[in-house]
Amino acid sequence: MARTGHKNAARRVLIWLVAIFAVLTAVLGGGVITGHASWAPKLALDLEGGTQMILAPKVEGSTGINEEQLNQAVAIIRQRVDSSGVAEAEITTQSGRNVVVSLPGTPSSETRALIQASADMNFRPVITTGDPAPVPVASRTPDASLPKPTAAPTNASDSNWVTADVYKAFEALDCANPAQDKQPRSDPAKPLVTCEPATATTPAVKYILGPVEVKGQDIVSSSFDPVQGAQGSVTNAWGVTITFDANATKTFKDVTQRLNQFYVASQAQGGNDPKAQFAIVLDDQVISAPRALAVITDGKPQITGNFTQASAQALSDQLRYGALPISFDIQSEEQISATLGGEQLRLGLLAGVIGLLLVVVYSLFQYRALGFVTILSLVVAGGLTYLAIAILGWTENYRLSLAGVAGLIVAIGQTADSFIVYFERIRDELREGKGLVSAVANGWRRAKRTVLASKAVNLLAALVLYFVAVGNVRGFAFTLGLTALADLLVVFMFTHPTLQVLAKTKFFGEGHRFSGLDPERLGAVPLYLGAGRLRTPTEKPAVVRARNTGAAAEAERRMTIAERRLAEKQAQLAGSSNGTKEEK
Amino acid sequence: MTTSFAKFGNELYTGKRSYNFVSSKKIWFIIAAVAVAISILLPVVKGGYNLGIDFRGGSEFTVSNVKTTDSAPGEKAVHDVVPGAVPRVANVAGNTMRIQTDKLSDDQTVKLKTDLAKVYGVTESQVTSTFIGPTWGQDVTKQALIGLAVFVGLAALLMALYFRTWKMSVSALAGMLVTMFTTAGVYSLSDFEVTPSAIIGFLTVLSYSLYDTVVVFDKIRENTSDITTSSRRTFAEEVNLAVNQTLVRSINTMMVAVLPVAAILFIGAGLLGAGTLRDLSLALFVGILIGTAATIFIAAPLYAWLRQSEPELQKQAKKVATRRAAAASSNPEAAAV
Numbered sequence: 001m002a003r004t005g006h007k008n009a010a011r012r013v014l015i016w017l018v019a020i021f022a023v024l025t026a027v028l029g030g031g032v033i034t035g036h037a038s039w040a041p042k043l044a045l046d047l048e049g050g051t052q053m054i055l056a057p058k059v060e061g062s063t064g065i066n067e068e069q070l071n072q073a074v075a076i077i078r079q080r081v082d083s084s085g086v087a088e089a090e091i092t093t094q095s096g097r098n099v100v101v102s103l104p105g106t107p108s109s110e111t112r113a114l115i116q117a118s119a120d121m122n123f124r125p126v127i128t129t130g131d132p133a134p135v136p137v138a139s140r141t142p143d144a145s146l147p148k149p150t151a152a153p154t155n156a157s158d159s160n161w162v163t164a165d166v167y168k169a170f171e172a173l174d175c176a177n178p179a180q181d182k183q184p185r186s187d188p189a190k191p192l193v194t195c196e197p198a199t200a201t202t203p204a205v206k207y208i209l210g211p212v213e214v215k216g217q218d219i220v221s222s223s224f225d226p227v228q229g230a231q232g233s234v235t236n237a238w239g240v241t242i243t244f245d246a247n248a249t250k251t252f253k254d255v256t257q258r259l260n261q262f263y264v265a266s267q268a269q270g271g272n273d274p275k276a277q278f279a280i281v282l283d284d285q286v287i288s289a290p291r292a293l294a295v296i297t298d299g300k301p302q303i304t305g306n307f308t309q310a311s312a313q314a315l316s317d318q319l320r321y322g323a324l325p326i327s328f329d330i331q332s333e334e335q336i337s338a339t340l341g342g343e344q345l346r347l348g349l350l351a352g353v354i355g356l357l358l359v360v361v362y363s364l365f366q367y368r369a370l371g372f373v374t375i376l377s378l379v380v381a382g383g384l385t386y387l388a389i390a391i392l393g394w395t396e397n398y399r400l401s402l403a404g405v406a407g408l409i410v411a412i413g414q415t416a417d418s419f420i421v422y423f424e425r426i427r428d429e430l431r432e433g434k435g436l437v438s439a440v441a442n443g444w445r446r447a448k449r450t451v452l453a454s455k456a457v458n459l460l461a462a463l464v465l466y467f468v469a470v471g472n473v474r475g476f477a478f479t480l481g482l483t484a485l486a487d488l489l490v491v492f493m494f495t496h497p498t499l500q501v502l503a504k505t506k507f508f509g510e511g512h513r514f515s516g517l518d519p520e521r522l523g524a525v526p527l528y529l530g531a532g533r534l535r536t537p538t539e540k541p542a543v544v545r546a547r548n549t550g551a552a553a554e555a556e557r558r559m560t561i562a563e564r565r566l567a568e569k570q571a572q573l574a575g576s577s578n579g580t581k582e583e584k
Numbered sequence: 585m586t587t588s589f590a591k592f593g594n595e596l597y598t599g600k601r602s603y604n605f606v607s608s609k610k611i612w613f614i615i616a617a618v619a620v621a622i623s624i625l626l627p628v629v630k631g632g633y634n635l636g637i638d639f640r641g642g643s644e645f646t647v648s649n650v651k652t653t654d655s656a657p658g659e660k661a662v663h664d665v666v667p668g669a670v671p672r673v674a675n676v677a678g679n680t681m682r683i684q685t686d687k688l689s690d691d692q693t694v695k696l697k698t699d700l701a702k703v704y705g706v707t708e709s710q711v712t713s714t715f716i717g718p719t720w721g722q723d724v725t726k727q728a729l730i731g732l733a734v735f736v737g738l739a740a741l742l743m744a745l746y747f748r749t750w751k752m753s754v755s756a757l758a759g760m761l762v763t764m765f766t767t768a769g770v771y772s773l774s775d776f777e778v779t780p781s782a783i784i785g786f787l788t789v790l791s792y793s794l795y796d797t798v799v800v801f802d803k804i805r806e807n808t809s810d811i812t813t814s815s816r817r818t819f820a821e822e823v824n825l826a827v828n829q830t831l832v833r834s835i836n837t838m839m840v841a842v843l844p845v846a847a848i849l850f851i852g853a854g855l856l857g858a859g860t861l862r863d864l865s866l867a868l869f870v871g872i873l874i875g876t877a878a879t880i881f882i883a884a885p886l887y888a889w890l891r892q893s894e895p896e897l898q899k900q901a902k903k904v905a906t907r908r909a910a911a912a913s914s915n916p917e918a919a920a921v
Contacts, residue, residue: 046860052676075723093717094644100716334677337653340860348861351852355844362839366589402860403781406848410788410868413841414795417833420840421799424833431597450802453746454795460742461735461791468731471724476784477731480791522594 010497017380017493024387028394037394041386042105044088044401044475045338047345050104052336053115055328057099065097073099073328078470080115088401088475099328102336104399115328121216121319123252124192124209125157125259126277126289132175132195132204140171156210157258157275161191166208169193175204186284188212196279196286201306207286209279213255216282218248222319224312227304238312239304242319249299256301259292280319288315340402348402352409359412367423369507370516373498374419381415381483381490388482403472404479411483414458418491421454422447423516426499430522436511440503444496451491458484593832599825606824609885616762616882623769636670636777637686638720643693645683645713646676651705658683661699665692670777670859684716720780728783732790736760739794747805751890756797759875759883763793767871774866782863789871796837797879803830804884812896815903823888827880838876845869 031037042048057065057073065073074091077099081089090102101115146164153160162170175195186192189211198204220243227237244252259276266273279289280303290303303315359378363371385408392398400408425447429439462481465473502508511518595601605612627633647658655673662671662685671685681704688696693713701708740753747753767789771782804826811819849865891897 049674052682070717071721071723074717074721078723090719091721092641092719095714096717334680336677336682337655337675339672339674344859344861347852347855348848351848351861352844354851355847358843358847359840362836362843366836403784403864406781406861406864407784407788409844409848410841412844413837413872414792416840417795417799417837420833420836424830424836427593428597428829431594446806450799453802454798456742456746457739457794457798458791460738461787461794464735464738465728465731465787468727468734469724470727471720472780472784473724473728473731473787476787480788522590 010500013493013497014501017489017497020489020493021383021387024384024391028387028391031391031394037390039390041389042393042397042399044399044404045090045102045104046340046401047338048104048399049336049338050102051107051333052100052102053107053112053333054094054331055099055101055115056097056331058327058329067096070096070099077101077115077328081111082470082474088399088472091471098331112330115330121219121280121282122188122212123214123216123255124212124279124281125255126274126279127157127159127161127191127208127210128170129208129274129277130170130206132198132206134174135171141167153210155258156213156255157262158210161210162208166191166193170206170208173206175206188215192281192284194281194284194286196289199311205286205289207279207289209281209286212281213278214244214248214251216319218245218251219243219319220245222316224307224309224316227302237304238307238309239302240307240312240316240319241300241302244299246299249297252299252301253295253297256292256294256296260295263291263293280315344402345405348405352405355409356412359416363416366516368514368516369512370423373495373502374416374423376498377419377490377495378412378415380494381486384486384489385411385483388486392482398475398478401475404475407476407479408483411479411487415483415487415490418447418451418455418487419495421450422491422495422499425450426517427522430511430517430519433519436503436509436517439517440499444499451488455484455488589832596828596831599828602824602828603831604824605827605880606820606885606888609889612881612885616766616878619769620762620765623765623772626769627772630772633772633778634775636779637672637684637716637718638780639718639778640687641715641717642684642686643688643713644716645685645696645700645711647681647683647700647704647706648679648710648712649706650679650681653679653681655681657703658700661696661703664699665696670779687715720783728787732787743798743801747801749891752801752805752887755883755887755890756794756801758886759797759878760790760793762882763871763875763878764790766874767867770870770874771867776863776866779860779863781860782867785864785867785871788868789875792841792872793875793878796834796875797883799837800827800830800834800879800884801887803827804887812900815900815907818901818904819892819897820888823884827884831880834876834880838872842869842872845872 028037028039032039055073055077057070070093074093078089078091081091081101081103088104090100092100094100103111107115143164147159147162147167149160149163151160170193173193173195175197186194191211192207192209194207194209196202196205196207222240222242224238224240227239255278259278262273263276266276276291277289278292279286281287288303288305290301290305307315356378360371360375363374365371367374389398389400393400422443426436426439426443429443430436434442459481462477462484465477466481469477506512508515508517592601653675655675658673658681659671662669662673662683666685666688669685671683673684674682676682681700683700685696697708697711697713701711736757740750740757743753743756744750764786767786771778771786776782804823807826807829808819808822811822817825845865845868848861849869852861852865892901
């Protein structure tokens with residue numbers, strides 16, 4: 001029983017691998033059945049074509065656009081496109097005026113909205129609030145008693161901003177059924193009558209807002225994190241933190257100083273004075289209207305309230321992407337064909353297949369029967385990568401460009417290297433006169449370290465470039481990381497267990513001439529025992545004595561069996577610790 | 585031949601056959617220095633890299649109401665006006681063709697306009713031209729460079745922690761820099777356009793170069809882990825043995841990595857001409873060969889050189905010398921081995 005424990009552990013790992021394959025296939029199959037995914041990987045712009053949108057950037061308060069602003073516009077769009085997945089979009093400028101975005105496939109309405117998303121964001125103080133529904137015509141305030149400003153407003157919260165016209169508009173506004181047609185953009189120097197749309201948890205609210213006090217472009221960054229409790233404890237609530245630039249910090253301090261007075265004054269009534277609120281206005285709609293509970297002197301207000309993690313992130317994103325002085329009009333949106341013909345992909349794949357065949361021939365030539373393990377491992381790695389790409393195409397919008405296909409073909413080399421490192425270590429062990437089972441166990445122990453350390457370099461490159469870089473480089477990083485992970489999975493879950501099983505077979509175990517692990521061909525009469533230690537003469541195994549004389553053959557067989565037993569004992573010791581590790 | 589290769593591996597392993605990678609370091613360093621210098625000077629002499637449309641922007645032609653939406657006539661028309669250009673021809677919404685190419689002079693623009701109208705069977709008024717900006721803008725380059733710097737920094741840290749010596753990080757990075765410069769130099773020599781694909785290939789090469797070095801260095805680490813207690817070989821000899829012992833792995837890995845790339849480069853690019861595949865595979869082909877060589881000829885010898893002046897290793901070297909001298913005097917035959 002103990003003799004087969006090692007083999008069983010290997011079989012268990014192989015079964016796990018089959019299970020992983022089954023799960024991935026089931027996930028993808030489920031996606032295909034529900035109509036969200038397809039069996040084939042999605043192709044990128046260069047191979048499949050897609051949609052080309054010409055966007056005209058508009059800078060607030062000016063008619064033209066200079067080069068720097070245009071570059072900024074491109075950067076904004078790239079950021080937005082990248083945030084919606086890893087599809088490699090092509091973003092360029094045209095005539096020094098327009099931004100041209102080419103996206104693979106047909107962009108979803110979310111993607112389109114994201115690209116187009118207006119950037120007109122600002123902060124206005126609230127003057128008054130009301131129920132979302134319009135006041136019925138019959139009960140509206142008669143003209144005579146409409147508010148009349150008594151003096152010129154002294155600050156943005158002054159009720160004198162509310163003229164008769166403003167109040168009429170306020171009463172008539174229907175926030176329960178907001179109009180869909182686009183309104184002309186409001187004047188930042190004038191008061192604004194607008195709505196806060198209803199969300200899942202809060203009803204719609206109607207506002208009269210004072211003039212703009214802080215502009216969205218003064219936001220340096222925004223983040224969302226759990227709110228810290230009184231003693232720094234973590235609470236369940238989420239908050240959004242805005243960071244203003246130096247000028248806005250000062251302005252915002254003045255604003256909160258004023259608003260906070262309203263809050264403090266009304267505290268007896270629960271602090272409900274609407275004038276204590278400031279509204280974050282995006283595209284002339286209020287996205288949030290927090291109260292100024294304190295004077296913000298450091299330019300880093302934290303907005304708290306009924307946020308969940310998702311809603312906090314949404315607001316934070318809106319603040320960040322909205323904090324830009326440029327908005328975009330879609331001028332045209334057209335289908336565009338692939339820039340590379342199907343010919344390119346076909347010949348590229350053909351070249352890949354020829355290259356693969358060369359690898360197959362070379363592996364068989366170098367490693368004989370062991371070469372089949374390499375080839376099978378590559379097939380398994382290929383299968384895993386294929387499934388991962390198809391699934392990620394569905395969930396992350398990951399698409400294969402021709403460069404990506406070439407990258408995958410190239411990854412063959414690095415994947416195969418793990419096997420080569422491993423096989424060479426086994427051969428080294430055999431050269432030192434070990435039996436195959438223990439050679440596999442020892443070789444693996446040494447190869448594992450090397451493989452992990454070297455793949456860590458690849459994974460590091462992939463992670464860093466994925467999170468730091470943009471555009472094509474990000475797509476590359478994704479492919480690199482994907483293949484490195486597939487490789488690790490295969491070498492741990494397929495190549496090694498397969499070798500453990502094969503080492504027990506007669507063909508490999510006795511070092512058949514074509515096994516690629518023939519001790520004789522590997523010259524297993526080492527002069528030293530690794531790492532510079534001398535081998536004592538008694539340790540010298542009799543493995544490579546001439547085979548043709550009967551006595552010598554007998555002696556050899558005995559030696560080999562004895563050695564094999566010892567080796568197997570060693571292997572079991574090594575294997576039992578290995579086995580528990582792999583079962584995790 | 586397999587037998588001889590196996591024998592080759594055996595002899596390298598036992599030390600019977602050994603190449604002096606470490607002791608001939610001066611030659612390799614000089615060769616590398618010259619190659620790097622040429623690689624830096626070459627683009628300067630040639631007036632910079634031949635940057636493609638993705639980096640510099642270019643001209644765009646739009647042909648409406650075309651008779652055929654085939655891209656071949658458009659490509660041919662561009663080749664006739666600008667030989668060697670890499671145009672991108674696409675069909676936009678129904679029967680409009682979009683042709684993008686490098687920035688053209690006024691004469692070329694006029695000529696290409698006429699030609700495009702002819703090949704697509706439309707009047708010249710249906711061909712409009714404009715100029716387009718780079719798709720690989722400053723922001724992409726900036727972020728890629730930041731990413732690269734962060735990666736190299738973290739990789740150096742990772743190697744220093746794993747190998748427990750910063751000298752391995754320094755040597756590995758030196759090997760990577762040599763690979764980086766010479767690959768860029770060869771690319772410049774080829775006069776191919778620098779495209780995003782080439783940059784992607786280049787990044788792959790950098791990660792491959794470090795990867796390859798880590799594999800060889802891990803063997804060096806193994807061989808030299810108990811160096812101070814051994815008097816068999818000096819540190820430099822032990823490093824050299826490790827490189828020789830992993831030589832078969834280096835050759836096999838290089839072959840397996842380079843075969844598919846070579847297939848793409850020679851078959852794909854030969855049949856297709858310029859384009860994504862050619863640019864990517866050239867950068868990779870050159871980079872993998874140089875990266876493998878740089879590990880063996882630059883990184884490993886540099887590491888041995890950086891460490892051999894350490895007092896402990898000097899003491900160990902003396903011990904080896906003493907032992908050898910004693911062995912030589914007592915047994916002259918053994919000394920010959």
